[in-house]
Amino acid sequence: MSASLVPTDLVSGPSPETTTDSQNQLQITDLAEVLQLLRRHGYSGVSYHTLSLYLGLFPNTIRVIEADHRGDTERCLSECFTKWLGKADDVQKKGGPTIYSLVSALRRIGGENGVADGIDMEKHPACKILACHSAQQSVIAAALPQLVIVLYLTKLIKEMILPTNVQGENLLIQIKEAVCNDYQKLEAFAVILCKVKATIEIGNSLLKEYSEVFCSDDLVVMNDDNGLKIYLPQSMTAQFTTMRLKFGQTFLKVEKCIKEKSPAHKDIKNILSYYSEDLESQIAHCEST
Template sequence: NHFHFNNSATPLNCSQKALKPRLKQRTAKEKKLKTQKVQCEVLASGQDQFVAMATSQTCLGVDDLVDVLDLLKRCGFSKANWYELGLRLGLLKSSLDVIEKNHPHDVSRCMTECLSQWLGRADNVDSRGGANLDSLSDALRSMNETAVAEKLKHHVLINIFNNRHTVLSQSLCDSVGIAWLLYGERMLTQEAVSRVVSAIPSIPNQREALLTAVKEAVQTDPNSLHTFANVLCTISTNVLLGQTILDDISKYFPTPEVGVVPETIRDHDVVPQDNTSTDDETNTTQSDTCTSPSDAVIASNSSSQPFSPQ
């Protein structure tokens, strides 16, 4: 009763029905992507499935202590600044004074105890964003440790991509279509897209050309990883891959804002934005041979360790 239909609409005849799928095809240029954290719709096996972003933010735990210490060391943070870091992470002065009293002149131990309390979400840590790398990055920036904060984020995002490279190289579908969408997002250059297109008809070669271009973009601007994941979420056979990367990112860099739901498109709707590749090339080389990766395939690569050096 809540739906209203236009009574003046006339039924479609057979010829009109035959034309209907063609009318629904839209170019990638017409599908301006909104690169925000999203809820993705999966169209698979004739059934609609929905993969929703987790609503709760995942915090790091005390078990991550050694990894966080190593990460800060690799990023060039001085342990001598542990006290100010603790304050900016939300620990109380009284708590830090106790640490300093218990371990006089031992900045390494003080740093360890400080981060341990932060990971344990002591004092006012939750009000400062919780125990995650996003709040750690914010604390570093507030100390004018901008270079350290940038290295931290860069290191983690690059490693998220590296840890997902294997499953991407095995399961990614419609590399050419993805390349054009990333070009529309100004993440890839036309030269990079051309390298992907020139790899036709070899799907593995297309994937490798695309992933090489994506890695170069992420190394230049780590935030590009989020753009890449969101683009994957707009193509039905790649949603699980994109969702997994978004989940990896959100674990370490949670974003509280509510994202816009992008419209998921089928692979055959992705059309190149120039004459370098045709619809027929894209359809015959990709859509007929690609299928959505299963949950099991994704799970086999789910033990992502963004802290670990690659």
């Protein structure tokens, strides 16, 4: 294959979105499992050449393998993945030998989305949940620049970048990688989306699906006055209980203070009116004695 036939995005340098922690990388001993995974989800191996390029192997490396095993697609596939797992050529620059890199490459070569989705569903259900919201990707991406700080603090992105210097699409790529590497990051991302008006429904939907898959026995459903359902982790109920107790204790303290030294009725009325306009009509009928 001549250099001119190599896709231009295959020869680009490393990007922060494609680096992956070594602890998530596959080893050469995982070769049989990786090949079985591909077969299990219907990968024929015919496109191994293009797939290997997207995984980071050099054209010459693939040519040598093809020359040694001419006409044997299965053996060529096996040898290419051996090189991939061995981190040959530019494999590390393409994200290293990880399931995330494999799924990404399968999607990019075209015609293998079914294989990619199957692997994603088996190995990374969190990725599948996020992928199901691809139709809303533009809405999510538009909201992300204003969330750079919290995304960085929750380790959903790798760098702190000024909102004016970053595009939401690039942030979303990093978030998808973070979710792929750690499914719990999906919950963190959903909670963050719930803080933005434009994405609160998406966040709640992600949180619900996450809870159903990863903690079906750990789900709390809350309803507001408009019938909107809000899905929260069970662990948060303890925090709400503590807040309610503190709130109740505050009222007890206020009651005690009033009994010990009662303020003027006028002051009490003003405070209650300031607290809630809905009380004004009732306060107006209160006796001042």
